[in-house]
Amino acid sequence: MSFPDDLQIKLIEHSGNALVLGGPGSGKTTTALLKAKYLIRGLQPYQKILFLSFSNSAIIQIKSTLENFRITFSKIEKSNIHILTYHAFCYDIIRNYAFLLGVKEKIKLFPPEILKCELAKNGIKKNSEEHKQYSFKVFKERGLIEFDLFAPVTLNILTKSDHACSLIQSLYPFIILDEFQDTNIQQSQIIYKLASKSTIICLADRQQMIYTYVTGVDEKRIDEAIKILNPQKIDFENRNYRSKNIEVLRFGDNILSKSPQPIPRSIVFKYYRFNNQISTGLKSLIISIQKDLLKRENISTPTIALLTRTNKSTTYVSHQLTATTGQLSFPIFHNIRNDENDLVFCNRVLCRMLGITFLSVNECLSLILGEFSDWCFMNGSKSSIEKGKKLAEWAAKINRNQSVSVNIVRNLTQLLITIKTTVTGQIHLDVKSIINLCKPYSDEFLKRFNSYLSVANHFHPNSKLTLDVNDSYLSNGSYFELLEKYESHANRTRILDDDFSFHNIDVMNLYKVKGREYDAVIIFDGLHQFALISDRDKKKPYDIKKVLRVAVTRARHSVAIYCNQGNASINKEFFNIR
Secondary structure (H helix, E strand, C coil): CCCHHHHHHHHHHHHEEEEEEECCCCCCHHHHHHHHHHHCCCCCCCCCCEEEEECCCHHHHHHHHHHHCCCCCCHHHHHHHEEEEEEHHHHHHHHHHHHHHHHCCCCCCCCHHHHHHHHHHCCCCCCCCHHHHHHHHHHHHHCECCHHHHCCCCHHHHHHHHHHHHHHHHHEEEECCCCCCCCCCCHHHHHHCCCCCCEEEECCCHHHHHCCCCCCCCHHHHHHHHHHHCEEECCCCCCCCCCCCCCCCHHHCCCCCCEEECCCCEEEEECCCHHHHHHHHHHHHHHHHHHHHHHHHHHCCCCCCECCCCCCHHHHHHHHHHCCCEEEEEEEECCEEECHHHHHHHHHHHHHHHHCCCCHHHHHHHHHHHHHHHHHHCCCCCCHHHHHHHHHHHHHHHHHCCCCHHHHHHHHHHHHHHHHCCCCCCCHHHHHHHHHHHCCCHHHHHHHHHHHHHHHHCCCCCHHHHHHHHHHHHHHHCCHHHHHHHHHHHHHHHHHCCCCCCCCCEEEEEEEEEHCEEEEHHHHHHHHHHHCHHHEEEEEEEEHHHHHHHHCEEEEEEEEEEEEHHHHHHHHHCECCC
């Protein structure tokens, strides 16, 4: 296939709005980059090309595309392409123009975990009308904005101020939209608003629309864009630039077909019978894939995605990989890309524990119990809320210097005294120390805290956050700024969707893998709450089949499905094999 080919040249030379359709790895992003390179020459000195995506992983894909196709961009050309997530784009507009809506406070993210906690404390049901009123009130009075308000508030600003809208259109005369099929009502309306003066290029694939459960995401979005934008349609159907192994793409496409096919030779199904075999089986499978890719493709450190159905399954699988029992008693190090809410609270508790470097034991106790209380409220169940109330009561009593005789208080007191004598001022070492110190304690709160911290703490050696915290400790002689720095890090990374990878293996749910690429993909199927296929899927199979197709086609070289033997037939049915 020539490069660029006729279809790519058609887009490059087209001067108006465009819609580029195509499946996974069909070259949509590559063509968009070629178009961007062509457009740069016509920009004014202050202008940029805006590339919007739902995740920062698109940036990684773009870099990979540049390497694979040897598209040369000068430093000046690269600086003229502004790559942002939809959230980051909206957040920038809100920070600059929220005053138009009467907001006087500095704009900050209302962290999702704190929002959930506050809703539960106030007895407000999530996504209710009361929730909307509460969120707008907090935004207007305190400048705190939750993610769900990013798009509607941005649209409100652009609608209210022709000046703000014109300024953004002038700055971004060309806007490229990745995964356009997944935009919700307000996100698409923002684009239509800007389209009056900016040229819009949409990249889309109807069969990759897997977020239909998200409010406002509609299967008719592409047809709506065609009607409103009147774009030049360019279809890259049946093209494959990603996978070196054509069987991977065919296997993925076949999931949505009506004709079951035999399992291709390069697609592996591995089975286990009992849960105590999972840890050894997964580790063996990963090692086997690594050896195979080294032998066949000469890839010494392959990237691998291990995918599960839910966040709960992700945590379960992560524990299996870090287990030090069984035939393979060594851990497989990996990144866990789980629901941030629990992980953030876990790390907030950690920050409070290290507050013992500048606070008294009672002051630390009260703050830690307060974090555990909020953590319980955030989870939202009746039993969790009751636990949250109890923890808040104990925290209040300790604040009044009253004694509280319960396990968590006794354990924390002992733990804090020990932490104070073992602190090194190197945060990644102190985290390891706290993990080990917590192991003997079996109360539910410390046990839960330790289970999260041991698989997904945010303080890795040589990361920017870790180096910043360590410098702060040297300056203050304590972890005085730790929580503030962590909050800033957590909020920034969620707005930008920064991709901090410390290992070559990612563990995540099926939905998070969209937009990423790996040398190999492993899909895990467990029993009961960890099952890949739910009872709901059996009634509406097409939705999960689209998700499975997206997951499979993230792989460049190989795919493995690790199944419980009892689920073999249902998995074969949903992967459409015989």
